[in-house]
Amino acid sequence: MIQPPRIAPGGGHPVRVVVVGGGVTGLAAAYRLVELGARRVIPVEVTVCEAGPRPGGTIDTEQREGYLIEAGPDAFLTEKPWALDLCRRIGLDAHLVGTRPIHRRTFVVRAGRLHPLPDGFALLAPTRLGPLLRSRLFSWRGKARMALDLVLPARPADGDESLGRFVTRRLGREALERAAQPMVAGIYTADPDALSLAATMPRFLAMERRHGSVIRGLRRARDGHGAGGPRWSLFVAPADGMAALVAALASRLPPGALRLRRRVVSLERSPERAGDGAPAYRVALDDGSTLRAGGVVLACGAHEAARLVGNLDPDLAGLLRGIPYASSAVVTLAYRREEIAHPLDGFGFVVPKVEGRPIIACTFSSVKFLGRAPEGRVLLRVFLGGALDPGVLERDDAHLARTAADELRMLLGATAPPHLVRVHRHTAAMPQYLVGHLDRVSAIEQRAARLPGLALAGAAYRGVGIPDCIRSGEEAAERVLAACLGDRPAGEGAPAAAHAPPGRPHR
Numbered sequence: 362m363i364q365p366p367r368i369a370p371g372g373g374h375p376v377r378v379v380v381v382g383g384g385v386t387g388l389a390a391a392y393r394l395v396e397l398g399a400r401r402v403i404p405v406e407v408t409v410c411e412a413g414p415r416p417g418g419t420i421d422t423e424q425r426e427g428y429l430i431e432a433g434p435d436a437f438l439t440e441k442p443w444a445l446d447l448c449r450r451i452g453l454d455a456h457l458v459g460t461r462p463i464h465r466r467t468f469v470v471r472a473g474r475l476h477p478l479p480d481g482f483a484l485l486a487p488t489r490l491g492p493l494l495r496s497r498l499f500s501w502r503g504k505a506r507m508a509l510d511l512v513l514p515a516r517p518a519d520g521d522e523s524l525g526r527f528v529t530r531r532l533g534r535e536a537l538e539r540a541a542q543p544m545v546a547g548i549y550t551a552d553p554d555a556l557s558l559a560a561t562m563p564r565f566l567a568m569e570r571r572h573g574s575v576i577r578g579l580r581r582a583r584d585g586h587g588a589g590g591p592r593w594s595l596f597v598a599p600a601d602g603m604a605a606l607v608a609a610l611a612s613r614l615p616p617g618a619l620r621l622r623r624r625v626v627s628l629e630r631s632p633e634r635a636g637d638g639a640p641a642y643r644v645a646l647d648d649g650s651t652l653r654a655g656g657v658v659l660a661c662g663a664h665e666a667a668r669l670v671g672n673l674d675p676d677l678a679g680l681l682r683g684i685p686y687a688s689s690a691v692v693t694l695a696y697r698r699e700e701i702a703h704p705l706d707g708f709g710f711v712v713p714k715v716e717g718r719p720i721i722a723c724t725f726s727s728v729k730f731l732g733r734a735p736e737g738r739v740l741l742r743v744f745l746g747g748a749l750d751p752g753v754l755e756r757d758d759a760h761l762a763r764t765a766a767d768e769l770r771m772l773l774g775a776t777a778p779p780h781l782v783r784v785h786r787h788t789a790a791m792p793q794y795l796v797g798h799l800d801r802v803s804a805i806e807q808r809a810a811r812l813p814g815l816a817l818a819g820a821a822y823r824g825v826g827i828p829d830c831i832r833s834g835e836e837a838a839e840r841v842l843a844a845c846l847g848d849r850p851a852g853e854g855a856p857a858a859a860h861a862p863p864g865r866p867h868r
């Protein structure tokens with residue numbers, strides 16, 4: 362049944378917006394609409410349709426037997442301001458905790474043993490000579506090859522290239538295989554030979570262009586950071602876990618705005634008109650009901666968005682379908698401290714593909730954050746799958762749990778079986794930014810801009826991390842509201858395709 366239009370106090374029709382997807386992106390979009398409505402004193406009616414039984418999508422936290430277990434993300438970056446800023450606005454900043462100041466290092470597995478990533482190694486490249494020379498993670502040949510980055514000429518700018526090719530070209534194959542590949546797999550669950558450098562780590566490309574060398578660029582960036590230290594640690598999380606962010610956002614939406622177990626099954630342009638005369642959308646739900654809205658935010662992943670816009674713009678749907686996704690699993694295991702031989706003097710380890718092992722990384726959760734495990738216990742999170750192990754979710758939970766426990770026995774010297782195991786599956790949850798991704802996203806944005814009042818948001822487009830998802834949701838909300846109100850887009854005269862208003866850099 363189509364809802365009859367309601368007249369808002371003061372005579373105007375309320376602006377109705379439907380947000381498809383109640384993950385962090387959709388919730389951030391919905392909350393932004395509420396904020397903007399209040400600020401502009403406009404009646405905005407937001408409905409968030411979430412297919413699942415709870416909000417949060419990839420984000421969920423479980424409390425069990427004194428452990429705090431994260432199903433997916435366990436922290437967000439403060440360097441990108443959007444998540445922290447939102448936490449301030451919803452009063453959650455007082456509840457954020459940073460990673461612990463001790464043992465802030467990562468190990469890398471080599472020949473079945475854990476070696477610390479040399480001090481000063483910044484994701485792809487070293488910045489300090491002494492620790493690099495002393496490291497047993499790289500061969501002498503590999504170290505010498507990395508140093509060549511200081512003298513090799515910069516490649517003339519000619520479009521996007523893969524992260525794998527970039528690292529091999531500047532720092533050598535060993536830097537890629539032993540450091541960059543496993544570190545990137547830990548963030549993007551991606552194949553570095555397919556991953557777009559421009560879409561994921563443009564700052565390294567900028568360093569090559571600007572300083573002629575990644576190592577020199579990293580050193581300049583390090584030296585340029587002012588003294589005094591940041592107020593926030595680089596990664597933070599709510600003390601009660603990431604679900605607290607979702608709960609805080611959901612609780613700030615008007616009663617009834619969040620509809621759980623409501624899958625949007627189709628989207629059509631309505632022959633009727635929205636409040637200000639613009640065409641409206643008809644949003645059909647799986648319970649047979651229909652919502653009419655002047656604006657729609659699709660925060661449901663690119664493939665689901667493709668399905669929903671299929672009738673409105675088949676070319677847009679094709680572009681969206683072209684963004685591949687990788688699946689992964691997180692196995693969380695708890696032990697008594699004395700059952701783990703390794704000193705656990707780091708935040709975790711990553712496993713290079715060339716090691717041929719079935720896991721990609723492990724986080725020492727109870728070392729990284731306080732309050733994750735009872736006294737005398739440890740909580741470890743093992744990651745499996747990603748683009749280089751596409752069949753991961755064909756294995757059942759018992760198999761995944763056994764694999765993770767076996768690996769911890771071999772790599773950390775676990776002497777007993779874990780006394781608690783939880784398996785969380787993330788089916789097609791991580792979009793893969795392939796070479797050329799930014800061109801695809803620009804084309805998507807241009808086509809989407811031809812559908813007035815409709816916006817796409819989420820991890821598939823311009824950043825997979827939570828801060829980027831929040832920014833993308835908020836910007837989508839701003840665009841949709843502006844379209845519903847007949848406002849000019851940000852940047853007078855700019856086409857609505859300008860999805861990143863000036864002054865809001867994408868990464």
Ligand SMILES: Cc1cc2nc3c(=O)[nH]c(=O)nc-3n(C[C@H](O)[C@H](O)[C@H](O)COP(=O)(O)OP(=O)(O)OC[C@H]3O[C@@H](n4cnc5c(N)ncnc54)[C@H](O)[C@@H]3O)c2cc1C
Pocket residue numbers: 381382383384385386387410411412413416417418419420432433434435436437438623624625626660661662665689691787790791818819820825826827828830
């Ligand atoms: C294992 C893992 C670990 C991660 N770790 C971190 C981390 O530590 N820090 C970090 O910053 N980022 C991390 N990320 C990335 C980050 O968590 C995600 O990119 C982000 O949470 C995505 O949010 P989203 O709302 O865009 O999508 P999702 O969380 O996927 O939410 C989309 C929602 O849309 C719903 N939906 C889909 N179709 C429909 C429909 N037709 N109708 C209604 N609802 C629909 C789904 O049910 C889902 O709830 C991690 C990701 C994974 C997979």
